[in-house]
Amino acid sequence: MLMKRLMRVLCGFAIALSAGATSAGTFSISPVRVSLDAHRPVSMLTLSNTGDEPVVVQLEIKKWSNRFGQDEFEATRDLLASPPIFTVPPKGRQIIRVGLRGAISGDNEASYRLFVREVPPPPKPGQQGLQMAVHMSLPVFVSPGAHAVPAVDWQLRRDPEGRLVVRALNRGRAHMQISRLELTSADGEPLDRMDFNQYLLIGQDCEWTLPLAVSAGAKLRLLALTDVGAQRMDLIVD
Numbered sequence: 001m002l003m004k005r006l007m008r009v010l011c012g013f014a015i016a017l018s019a020g021a022t023s024a025g026t027f028s029i030s031p032v033r034v035s036l037d038a039h040r041p042v043s044m045l046t047l048s049n050t051g052d053e054p055v056v057v058q059l060e061i062k063k064w065s066n067r068f069g070q071d072e073f074e075a076t077r078d079l080l081a082s083p084p085i086f087t088v089p090p091k092g093r094q095i096i097r098v099g100l101r102g103a104i105s106g107d108n109e110a111s112y113r114l115f116v117r118e119v120p121p122p123p124k125p126g127q128q129g130l131q132m133a134v135h136m137s138l139p140v141f142v143s144p145g146a147h148a149v150p151a152v153d154w155q156l157r158r159d160p161e162g163r164l165v166v167r168a169l170n171r172g173r174a175h176m177q178i179s180r181l182e183l184t185s186a187d188g189e190p191l192d193r194m195d196f197n198q199y200l201l202i203g204q205d206c207e208w209t210l211p212l213a214v215s216a217g218a219k220l221r222l223l224a225l226t227d228v229g230a231q232r233m234d235l236i237v238d
Contacts, residue, residue: 026051027088027134029116034098034140036079042099045138047116049088056119058085059096061140064111066204077101079112079140085119098140109148109174111201112140139199141175150176152200152231154222156214157238164212164237166222169205176200180225181208186234191220 027049034043049055059081062073081098088094098114118133151172157165166183170176178198183191191212200206214220214237224231 027055027057027118029096029136029138032138034114034138035143036098036100036140037143037145038104042097045096045098047088047094047096049090049092049094052090054087054089054092055134056085056087056121057094058117058119059083060115060117061098062113062115064113064139064201066201069205069207073113076112078110078142081114100142104142104144107144107148107173108202109144110142111175111199112142114138114140143174148173150174150200150226150228152176152224154224154231154233154235155238156220156222156235158214158216159209162213164210164214166208166210167205168200168207168224170200170202173202175202177227178224179227180223182223183210183212184221184223186219186221188221 027047029045029047031045034045036043047057061076061079061081063076063078065072065074078101079098080101081096083094083096086094104110114137116136116138118135120133149172150170153169153171155167155169157167159165164183166181168178176199178196178200180193180195182193185191192210194208198206216237218237220235220237222231222233222235
């Protein structure tokens with residue numbers, strides 16, 4: 001499968017989780033994506049502490065962009081996450097509210113990340129080893145209206161070693177979330193498939209290099225499953 005043979009990916013940021021063996025707490029959040037607009041300026045999430053110890057959690061929102069395949073984050077006051085810090089008892093829950101601080105401006109969708117970080121407690125007497133904390137990152141999108149939609153250009157080309165490169169460039173006014181890519185020959189013969197979770201932000205350029213030997217001028221068919229529907233296209237390898 002493509003996932004096993006994927007050689008190089010120049011893409012964006014996905015939901016990140018990291019926890020150490022001596023993590024003080026375990027929690028989950030639902031939903032894992034926030035969408036806001038003028039008609040829905042506030043969204044609620046539920047954080048559940050599935051562990052046997054209380055967990056202290058801190059929230060932070062940052063503006064999210066992507067340049068040259070690298071995610072970039074900057075401080076912002078556009079949005080508010082409340083409460084900013086809280087304690088959840090064992091097996092307990094906490095409602096989190098994410099909302100706009102003011103009116104939506106501009107014609108493009110704005111993208112952010114909600115960082116959810118566990119504040120580890122002081123180490124217990126006699127505790128050894130490094131104590132790690134749970135971190136999560138959730139996408140937050142603010143839409144200015146129905147006119148803000150993605151517009152992705154797809155391209156197939158060969159790299160200097162003759163491998164096939166799939167390129168996607170978002171020229172639209174909103175992100176696109178890609179969950180699957182399928183490549184077939186012009187007559188429908190399956191070549192490869194990749195299932196994944198990739199956000200393509202406004203202006204973001206993403207490439208996947210595949211170990212497929214194809215000739216320049218070859219006609220291939222690409223299927224992309226996205227959060228705005230399936231996209232099917234016939235492409236010629238450059």
